[in-house]
Amino acid sequence: EYLAAAGKSGGGGSWFYFLKNDPLGKPDGWYSYDEDNSTETEELYGEYEASNKAARLSTRLVHSETSGFTYRVDLQAMTQTNTQSGTSRPIGRTTTGHAPPAPQSQAKAKATPQLTTPGTVQSTPRKTVTKKAPTKKSAPAAARSLSAPMSAAAGAVDSAASSSLQGGSVYAEYNVMLNQTNLASNNNKFYKIQLVETNRGVHLFTKWGRVGEAGATQEMGPMDSERAVKEFEKKFKAKTANKWEDRGDFLPKAGKYKMVEMEEDEDAAKAMSSCASAASSSTRKILPCSLESKTKALVDLIFNEDMFKTAMSAMNLDPNKLPLGALSATQIQRGIVALEEIEEEIDGAANPRTLMELTSNFYTIIPHAFGRSRGPVLNTKKSVAEKYDMLNTLTDIEAAQTMQRKNQQTEDGDGAIEHPSDLNYQQLATDLTLVNEDDADHTIIETYLNSTKCTGYRGG
Template sequence: MDDEAANQKLPYGAEYAKSNRSSCKSCKDSISKGDLRMSLRLQSRHFDGLQDNWFHFDCFWGRTKSDINEATIRGFSWLKWEDQEKIRVRCKMIADDPSLAATPKSAVPKVEHAKSGAGRCFDCKEKVPKGDPRVSFRASNYHVPCFFNKKLYTGDADKINGFESLTEEEQKTIKGYLGEDEEKKPEKRKADEAGSSGLKKPKLDSSEREKLKTQSKVLWDVLDQLRTLPKKDVVALLEKNGSMWTKHGVEANLEQLADKMVFGNTAPCRTCGGQFRYSESAHGYTCTGSLSEYTRCRHCCRNPDRISFKVPRELREEHEFLKEYHKKPKLESRYYGSVVEKTKIQTPTTSNADKKRYERKLAEEELRRQVKNGCVVDPECEVSESVHVYVEKKKPWQALLSTADAATGKNSFYKLQILQHDRLPEYYVFRSWGRVGTTIGGNKTESFGDDLEAAKKVFEDVFLEKSKNEWADRHNFKKRLSGMDMVEVDFDDRDAPTATLDVQKSKSKLPVPVKEIISLFFDMKLMDSALQDFELDVEKMPLGKLSYKHLLNAHSVLSSIEKLILSGCTEKVQFLDLSNRFFTLMPHDFGMRNIPIIDSMDLLKQKTEMLDSLLEMEAAYRMVKQEHKDEEKGDKIDPFDNYYSQLNCDITVLKSDDKEVELIKKYAKNTHGKTHDFKLDIKEVFKINRHDENEHFTTDISNHQLLWHGSRVTNFAGILSQGLRIAPPEAPVNGYMFGKGIYFADMISKSAQYCGTNQKVDGFLLLCEVALGKIQEEKEANTEIKKPKSGYHSVKGLGGTAPNPEGMVTLPDGVKVPCGKAKTMSKSQDYHLLYNEYIVYNVNQVRMKYLVRATMTPSYV
């Protein structure tokens, strides 16, 4: 049996009402305790999962889809036989006549009297007179004859929205178009009025029917007997047979125990040693064990190996009926029937309309977000404007918990804070929860007056419940099975600025073009936008709050995935486990989409590039916070001058007619690849001199060339201040075509691809003097390279298209500029790369020379 069955989410449900508290979603009347009730299982607005919407048995059938059968109904096999048969009858009716199933709202017209005579019929283009019946269908209006003659709707007349508001004569007219009359009702109406008692039972093979009936009766006899036992005895029976009482309710625990008594206890899982539990959704037995603290075992089978069911001696003596189950199963194995065996389950999906409804409005939340003492107070908190996060010994009482499971589709968060009033001795515990990146979820603000200790107690209890860790031990936090992980964030007791730098109001004497690029390099909104491009959850991980250590931990997880891919691993569950780890560490905003499993080099590379960019942005954010601290101290230095000094770099604006600029523009014009479908226009060229770079630059390696390097605008503050860096040891090697090094190109469009820009923001590229020395040439990617072979100083991935060597220009200092016109190389068919790539593995072989600002526009614009 496919392990994917363990992840099925059945669209319908059936059970006996546990109390008198539920009400029917259709007629709104209460559902009596013990009555058979049916549910539509839909995405909840209040938590990350499906929610049962309950109906009376008879009210339910007008809401189903035509694919309903016993295999799509959760809880079906635990119903009494006669109730199973009732459901089978109704399912067969719908299978025979699909029109009995619910009709989508978009496919049902609306009829009303025209409010004016101005509207025109979509079909005949004539006006619909005021007061005449008018049919509205999918954003268009029709005369009644025009609409029904086009056969756009063939359902029941009384299901048309607004039908009851028409006059008797108008209703009769519409019924005539639909072929209805008083003498002859449709067969399905007769079926509805007759109920299920007079209908033929669905055809089942006689032996199949007998097996299912016997199984249902035996299970119900056992359940009736178990309901007479006190809870302590049920717990004792479960524990004696390797299970335990779960939080799913009394009936669920009795059902699991009944299954073991009737068919025998399940043997441990061969994959992880865990216990099997019968799952209605999976139509089989799913393992309750785990592969790691992040991932449950997904093993699922129809009939697992069985061992004897054991009854403690004292219980056998106390309850006579238990003696007959001790080591004696009633039935050999569970029988499923042909319908279950053949049915492929369609998991409930969220409509596009619901997806849009659940999407978070980030811009609005950004405006409402309260940041105090370096911590975000959720705008949903009832007292958000007058409180701040309580801080004790420079440690805030707040926690962000996360869990992601690509198998079940869960992508949940839980936020917990103690809030202190800004002026009064009042304390609150605020908690919010839901699905990352959506409006699905809820929150609670609980007041404790001046009782701080009571607030701490509740905070600690909830933290323990959700994470399975003590708050006092949070600095040694360990992810536990069934517990959420803690997202590690940096805390700063000063609020970081979010205002955009204003070039016009600045009093700095820096050249305006320099101030413009500084305003872009430190633009917090651009950085937030970059996080959203990466599908990261900006609200749960405010920019600059993710710690450097946390990012390195995420890199380590990607490295583990890389090893699996290289080993040729075909076990999906291992990729699932590591993907769960990664997306739990780095909460992503997937909205209502499924969480992807990282099992390919392409996706691995995407996530590696994301983490590299975050490490650069982390450096930029440190500078933003430093500038803010200086401002708080009363330093009157202009922000532009402050940022400029932190860049550790001299930046000079070059004139457009400068010979250096002319050469760079020629270099750019000649080296635009044909496969790169965008226009590139150079706006500004800056000469740069990084402090201390000349001192460390290698002088004993020859063959210096001026080469391109592109990156996102949000990365340049980190790049200029720290230099181009090599990926950390924790990063996977295969995120990089020729191993971990610093990459360059001799084709500008090749490097421009890494700028990640659009029409709204200019991109930036570096021109660097690179000491290539003796070059090790490679015809195809080789991710295992850690450094060049002995005697070589750099690696070159050979591309099929490159600058014409005859156009090479040598500068007065001996640096070569490969600015010849692009041409196809003579042996291009032997090369796997389209364009050349140059890689050095020592930062001292790089010296930045120019910063180029360019507008990149897609060619179709």
């Protein structure tokens, strides 16, 4: 029944909610949904209509990323109820873009003030004054039956998922992090979509919110893999305006989310704990380090997590957790390209609007947590150089973690394991030789270091 409904769901409608006795003093009347919420509600309405108004499809949850609230939308009673405050308001749908007539029951509409929680901001409703052209929506692509095995490369189940999903695994490759930053409208939000397979079936897990905050979550399922994949692909397309199967040639669209390539949680955790677990093992003997003392000190410095944490703290980055997790080397390189575009604009026209758009693109690629404040525009060479330094640090961290991830502990005949410094040295894949201070090479290296230190990511 559900798949048949989803295949027939249409579009073209605009959605509104009726505001009366607003505690902030807004005039009584109809206000339009945000674009994303209107699109999502229209999809749900299409499924409800195509299913001959099946009761189980009449009430759905819709989250507003603008206000931070989740609403229970009743498509039969045409009401929305704030799940936190209990406030209920009439809703309406039109295909003309104009607001509906005033509801007959407006005098009885509940007027309980909207409650805000720490870290959320009450949004200002947008009064509809212009006609919105109907949008055509294509039917969802046919679901594919997948038999691909689960793989550790697919990543870990999100830590915010319910306990019933924590014992499961990410289904095939269906795991993506999205981000969108728009400084002009103070948008800085993420959206994560996962399919999680448990012994009960496949579940759709979504998490969204402002970057740096825990965000809200929603789970759907269990369901069969065919339906789950269809739901995942529909959600991905709604948020990015790209098809999942075309993600290799992803085309960013204005007002939509972009993909953010992450290091998988499981691998990152292993990398961060590999040396610590070896050094802290109280039940296994660790072999003495075979490195010369000064060589060992250098290797330990290269892989020193405290040094990375100190550098990140100096750049106002959370040393324990990046806003959305560890970024991949490819994603960091995209950030460098974005900074180069900003530099070119600063050297050229230095148009304030263009710099704001380019900075928004950089923050979308390299997520930053600004709280509820608007992020700063990168409009000076100094501010760009600071971001190059930040990416340089992130690159070093990613490289060190990648090498640590490859460490393989081996035991001798007595069950003792290799020293962590020896393991890290092996990952450098080079021979380090100590140079005496009176050696000519020492003078050359010292001169080079003193001439190039503290000059930014690219020495500019």
